Amino acid sequence: MMIEWVLAEANVRVPAGREADLIAAYHRLIAQPLPDGLLQTELLRGPDGRWRIQTLWQDRSFLNAMRERPAHGLLHGLHADADFAVFEVVDEWITPQPEDLQ
Template sequence: MINWVLAEVDVRVAAEHEGQLIAAYHRLIALPPPDGLLQTELLRGQDGGWRIQTLWADRLALEAVRASSEGPTAPHLFRDLDADVSFEIFEVVDEWVTPEPESLR
């Protein structure tokens, strides 16, 4: 049974703030990862749209980080960037992972 959850933070920032967003994300991922964090990505969309996706071992791990006042979290990255932000949590109900090609081994 899969217990993973995917958290998505959707962000719109002005073009002049994109470098700050990328730098803030790099600072965040340079920290020791919180318990239960399996994967994270910073994705650039179109017209100033950005997304940070984080995959968590379970909802409890995600909620523990969100409730903690220690250290930065993804939503904290946007407070100084005059960004429009939305946040959603998805339960992973199934998955399929592409096998790693032999050329990458």
């Protein structure tokens, strides 16, 4: 089976004191109905006010459809700097669940 997943990544730098606002905005976003084709999303905290938002999509067509929708405003008003990248998943390995190891 050919993997067609794509991983979209936003690298974000949030000013000091706005991190709680970013977390709250992310929680509001994922509380809404999620877009078709979205398999997983993660909000990751790094050092020095750096954050990463990763979204895993069933294929590029679902990601493109989401990007054509009006902006969801996750970073609106946070005075955050962000850059975006999209990666094709060419292989994967998933840790077995404990019950699968027996």
